[in-house]
Amino acid sequence: MNNYLDIKVAKRAGFCFGVKRAVEMAFNCANERSIVYSLGPIIHNPQVVEKLMSHGVYPIDEIDINKLKEGDTIIIRTHGISLKIFKELEKKKLNIIDATCPFVKKAQEYASLLREKGYQVMIVGDKDHPEVKGLMSYAGENAVLVKSEKIKVKLTKKVGIVVQTTQTKDLLKQIVNKTLDNAKELVIYNTICDSTYLRLKETVSLANRVDKMFVVGGKNSANTTQLTKLCISKKIPTYHIETSKEINKNWLKNIKSVGITAGASTPDWIIDEVKNCIKDIGGKV
Numbered sequence: 006m007n008n009y010l011d012i013k014v015a016k017r018a019g020f021c022f023g024v025k026r027a028v029e030m031a032f033n034c035a036n037e038r039s040i041v042y043s044l045g046p047i048i049h050n051p052q053v054v055e056k057l058m059s060h061g062v063y064p065i066d067e068i069d070i071n072k073l074k075e076g077d078t079i080i081i082r083t084h085g086i087s088l089k090i091f092k093e094l095e096k097k098k099l100n101i102i103d104a105t106c107p108f109v110k111k112a113q114e115y116a117s118l119l120r121e122k123g124y125q126v127m128i129v130g131d132k133d134h135p136e137v138k139g140l141m142s143y144a145g146e147n148a149v150l151v152k153s154e155k156i157k158v159k160l161t162k163k164v165g166i167v168v169q170t171t172q173t174k175d176l177l178k179q180i181v182n183k184t185l186d187n188a189k190e191l192v193i194y195n196t197i198c199d200s201t202y203l204r205l206k207e208t209v210s211l212a213n214r215v216d217k218m219f220v221v222g223g224k225n226s227a228n229t230t231q232l233t234k235l236c237i238s239k240k241i242p243t244y245h246i247e248t249s250k251e252i253n254k255n256w257l258k259n260i261k262s263v264g265i266t267a268g269a270s271t272p273d274w275i276i277d278e279v280k281n282c283i284k285d286i287g288g289k290v
């Protein structure tokens with residue numbers, strides 16, 4: 006094994022502000038009550054979800070809300086939920102712990118505000134993403150969902166834009182440009198979260214300085230998958246792993262440096278395990 010294997014860990018690897026807050030809220034909640042439910046897994050990381058379950062936090066689907074009883078505790082995850090579901094929870098008199106990220110909450114408020122002021126609300130985002138489903142419910146009936154500058158829906162002259170927090174500024178610029186062809190009045194709320202943008206930027210910079218990249222996080226995490234694709238697009242050999250157990254010693258042969266980054270839903274302890282495993286094989290931090 007190469008004795009001079011350098012390990013560089015991205016500064017922004019792991020939990021973002023919103024996820025850290027939600028996970029802490031879930032653990033605090035579990036300490037106070039025996040059973041707590043979350044509407045969907047709190048985050049897209051199987052190891053954290055498992056740990057939360059061992060503390061009594063169980064993910065349920067929307068369809069199971071009916072089975073809950075008055076006073077049961079339910080946690081809303083960082084992506085937020087639709088107005089309809091929120092009202093359902095209230096109607097059932099559940100104890101609601103709202104862990105919606107404050108940045109997502111802000112985007113929901115802007116969507117409502119634009120709707121109230123008579124704008125046609127344009128949500129920029131992925132149609133199947135829970136955050137977007139929530140935003141659409143605040144945006145009113147004539148809201149439109151757009152994912153690229155190829156806008157196929159009919160726009161009015163007065164349009165207000167709100168963006169899914171994980172979208173890119175480049176996409177927003179393209180869409181704004183296109184919308185100007187039609188709109189006479191355009192209001193833009195740039196609700197993109199810098200945490201995602203900075204993490205991507207830092208990952209590119211790190212990937213350019215090392216021989217191989219390890220991207221740590223749930224295989225079901227969109228954010229982690231996005232980081233992996235980005236590294237691969239830079240032609241850097243990249244491994245997307247969930248835990249240190251997946252590391253194969255042979256991956257580290259004949260190289261001088263590795264970079265480690267992680268999605269917003271990856272806890273520090275998993276990143277540390279990966280770092281220590283590579284150290285044990287022959288790396289130095």
Ligand code: SF4
Pocket residue numbers: 021022023024083106107108109170198199200201269
């Ligand atoms: S990525 Fe940004 S918006 Fe999303 S949960 Fe984290 S801090 Fe909140």
